[in-house]
Amino acid sequence: MKKIPVHIITASILSLLAICAVVYLAVVFGAARKAEPIYPGEGVTQVRMLSEWCPSLKGTAGDTEVYVLDSGTPGASMLVLGGTHPNEPAGYLSAVMLVEYCRPSCGILYVIPRSNNSGFTCTDPLEASPMTFGIETAGGVRTFRFGSRATNPVDQWPDSEVYIHASSGQILSGSETRNLNRAYPGREDGTLTEKVAFAITELIKNNYIDITVDLHEASPEYTTVNAIVAHEDALSLAFLTMWDVEESFRISADESPRNLHGLTHRELGDFTDTLALLMETANPSQGRLRGRTDANLVVSGQDKFYVRAASYDAVTVPYDERGISISERCARHVSCLAAMAEMSPFVGEGREINLGDMPAYEEIVANGIGYYLHDPV
Ligand SMILES: [Zn+2]
Numbered sequence: 001m002k003k004i005p006v007h008i009i010t011a012s013i014l015s016l017l018a019i020c021a022v023v024y025l026a027v028v029f030g031a032a033r034k035a036e037p038i039y040p041g042e043g044v045t046q047v048r049m050l051s052e053w054c055p056s057l058k059g060t061a062g063d064t065e066v067y068v069l070d071s072g073t074p075g076a077s078m079l080v081l082g083g084t085h086p087n088e089p090a091g092y093l094s095a096v097m098l099v100e101y102c103r104p105s106c107g108i109l110y111v112i113p114r115s116n117n118s119g120f121t122c123t124d125p126l127e128a129s130p131m132t133f134g135i136e137t138a139g140g141v142r143t144f145r146f147g148s149r150a151t152n153p154v155d156q157w158p159d160s161e162v163y164i165h166a167s168s169g170q171i172l173s174g175s176e177t178r179n180l181n182r183a184y185p186g187r188e189d190g191t192l193t194e195k196v197a198f199a200i201t202e203l204i205k206n207n208y209i210d211i212t213v214d215l216h217e218a219s220p221e222y223t224t225v226n227a228i229v230a231h232e233d234a235l236s237l238a239f240l241t242m243w244d245v246e247e248s249f250r251i252s253a254d255e256s257p258r259n260l261h262g263l264t265h266r267e268l269g270d271f272t273d274t275l276a277l278l279m280e281t282a283n284p285s286q287g288r289l290r291g292r293t294d295a296n297l298v299v300s301g302q303d304k305f306y307v308r309a310a311s312y313d314a315v316t317v318p319y320d321e322r323g324i325s326i327s328e329r330c331a332r333h334v335s336c337l338a339a340m341a342e343m344s345p346f347v348g349e350g351r352e353i354n355l356g357d358m359p360a361y362e363e364i365v366a367n368g369i370g371y372y373l374h375d376p377v
Contacts, residue, residue: 032121032122032131033061033121035114035117035120035145036142036143036144036145037377038065038067038096038099038100038113039099039100039374039377040067040099040100041099041100041101041102041103041374042103043069043071043101043102043103043104043109043356044067044068044069044099045068045069045070046067046068046070047065047066047067047068048065048066048068049063049064049065049066050062050063050064050065050066050112050196050199050200050203051063051199052066053198053199053200053202053203053206054188054195054196054198054199054202056188056189056195057192057195057196057199060155060192060195061117061118061121061151061152061154061155061192062116062117062118062151062155062192062193062195062196062199063117064112064113064114064115064117064196065112065113065114066110066111066112066203067098067099067110067111067112067113068108068109068110069098069099069102069103069104069108069109069110069111070104070108071103071104071105071106071107071108071109071354071356073105073106073107074106074107075106075107075108075351075352075353075354076107076108076210076211076344076348076351076352076353077107077108077109077110077207077208077209077210077211077353078107078108078109078110078209078210078211078212078213078337078340078341078344078353079109079110079111079112079200079203079204079207079209079211079212079213079274080094080095080098080109080110080111080112080212080213080215080337081095081112081115081200081212081213081214081215081264082094082095082096082111082112082113082114082115082215083095083112083113083114083115083116083117083119083120083147084115084116084180084181084214084215084216084264085116085119085149085150085179085180085181085216085217086114086116086119086120086145086146086147086148086149087119087123087124087127087129087146087147087148087149087286088215088216088217088218088283088286089133089144089146089217089283089285089298089326090215090217090281090283090326090329090330090332090333091214091215091216091217091279091281091333092113092114092144092215093135093144093326093330093369094215094330094333094334094337094369095111095112095113095215096113096144096373097330097334097369097372097373098111098334098337098355099111099113100372100373100374101358101372101373102355102356102358103356103357104341104353104354104355104356105354105355105356105357106352106353106354107341107344107351107352107353107354108353109353109355110203110207110209112200115180115196115200115214116147116150116151116180116193116196117196118151118152118155118156118192119147119148119149119150119151119152119178119180120145120147120148121145121147121152121154121155122147122148122152122153122154123146123147123148124148124149124150127293128293129146129285129293130146130293130294130295130298131145131146132144132145132146132295133146133295133298133299133326134295134299135299135326135368135369135370135373136368136370137370137371137373137374137375137376138370138371138375139375139376140375140376141376142370142373142374142375142376143376146285146295146298149179150175150176150178150179150180150193151178151179151180151192151193153178155192156177156178156191156192156193159174159175159177159178160174160177161174162174163175163176163177163182165182165183165261165262166187166190166194167185167261167267167271168261168262170260170261170262172262176262177191177193178191178193179193179262180193180196180197181214181216181262181263181264182261182262182263183196183197183262184197184200184201184262184263184264184266184267184268184271185197185198185201185267185268185270185271185272186198186199186200186201200268201267201268201271201272204268204272204274205272205273208273209272209274210274210275210344210348210351210353211234211237211274211275211277211340211341211344211348211353212264212268212274212275212276212277213277213278213279213336213337213340214264214265214276214277214278214279215278215279215333216278216279216280216281217280217281217282217283217286217329218280218281218282218283218286219282219283219284219286219287219288219289220282220283220284220287220289220306220309220315220316220317220319220324221287221288221289221309221314221315221316222280222282222287222316223316224254224280225280225281225282225316225317226249226250226251226252226280226281226282226316226317226332227251227252227253227254227279227280228241228242228251228252228253228254228277228278228279228336229254229255229256229265229277229278229279229280230253230254230255230256230265230275230276230277230278231255231256231265231266231268231269231270231275231276231277232255232256232258232269233269233275233276234265234269234275234276234277234347235253235255236346236347237275237277237340237343237344237346237347238253238254238277239253240339240343240346240347241253241336241339241340241343244339244342244343245335245336245339245361248335248360248361248362249332249335249361251279251332251336256269256276256278263278264276264278265277265278275347275348277340279332279333279336281324281329281332281333282301282315282316282317282319282324282329283298283301283324283329284297284301284302284303284306284319284323284324285297285298285301287303287306289305289306289309289314289315290303290305290306291303291304291305298326299325299326300323300325300326301323301324301325301326301328301329302321302322302323302325303323304321306319306323307319307320307321325365326369327364327365327367327368327369327370328365330364330369331361331362331364331365331369332361334358334359334361334364335358335360335361335364337355338355338358341353341354341355342354359372
């Protein structure tokens with residue numbers, strides 16, 4: 001029998017290994033495109049899709065669930081946007097908590113937990129971010145996606161050299177083309193990111209949303225952190241909220257800059273009748289001064305480099321060995337949302353929305369955000 005040459009055997013083995021690697025990576029890559037489940041709680045009366053407000057989104061990575069929590073009692077309407085930046089997990093998790101726990105007693109609450117759905121399918125290059133993080137619930141650990149600041153390049157590519165904001169002509173760096181919070185009010189025939197922004201703007205117009213709140217996080221060294229940024233029309237609501245929560249925690253209220261375009265707190269206030277606000281908590285896993293970046297940092301917010309930076313006054317929020325946990329950051333977001341709803345009659349011509357029996361800031365911090373989430377299934 002003729003002997004098979006060694007180089008043929010070697011090439012065959014290497015080819016087989018390469019095929020196995022490709023199949024394995026394809027499975028991993030494919031799994032990253034599948035979102036983890038969100039379990040609608042008793043307050044959810046309808047689950048709609050964002051493409052209802054922009055049909056060309058249907059079937060794309062930009063389409064995402066819109067949860068409607070209708071109290072059945074006439075009142076105002078509030079829209080909460082989580083996951084505008086999927087690398088800011090307290091914004092996403094707070095929105096998930098509303099879907100799974102909140103039962104409004106007056107008015108209608110709309111929640112979009114994954115506003116930039118595509119951004120949840122990848123992480124940012126060179127950031128060493130974890131792909132997921134775990135949250136302890138009563139029934140075990142639930143896994144959530146840690147995503148990218150921007151739309152996945154797989155879904156929108158290439159970036160132009162510079163990004164020209166459509167309605168203002170503002171010029172930013174090309175990578176901002178995929179940043180949902182630079183795309184408002186959006187365009188029906190624009191990029192995927194602009195279509196998502198357009199759909200959210202249309203939802204606000206068509207459903208007469210009185211208050212829109214966009215949930216974010218930022219680096220602990222950033223100047224606008226532990227803050228509410230409000231369109232000038234919503235500034236009084238921001239101040240009322242700030243005063244309402246001040247016994248529990250400090251938050252500042254800042255006016256939206258009039259010459260910075262594409263952001264929710266500017267464009268949604270200018271292009272619709274909604275009161276547009278954005279909130280920021282301090283997220284060490286996003287900061288430039290952080291050390292090891294892993295799921296533990298995302299959840300605990302503990303980082304020895306930030307402790308050292310705080311000793312040099314290099315961070316803008318109080319920071320010590322206890323860190324800033326994701327439960328504390330969610331507690332801020334959720335408490336401020338409940339306070340905004342409570343204050344709504346003072347700014348909305350007698351119309352009100354009430355989020356019902358929501359836990360206090362101190363309770364969320366003590367119990368952990370997982371206490372208010374559905375068990376893993
Ligand atoms: Zn953000």
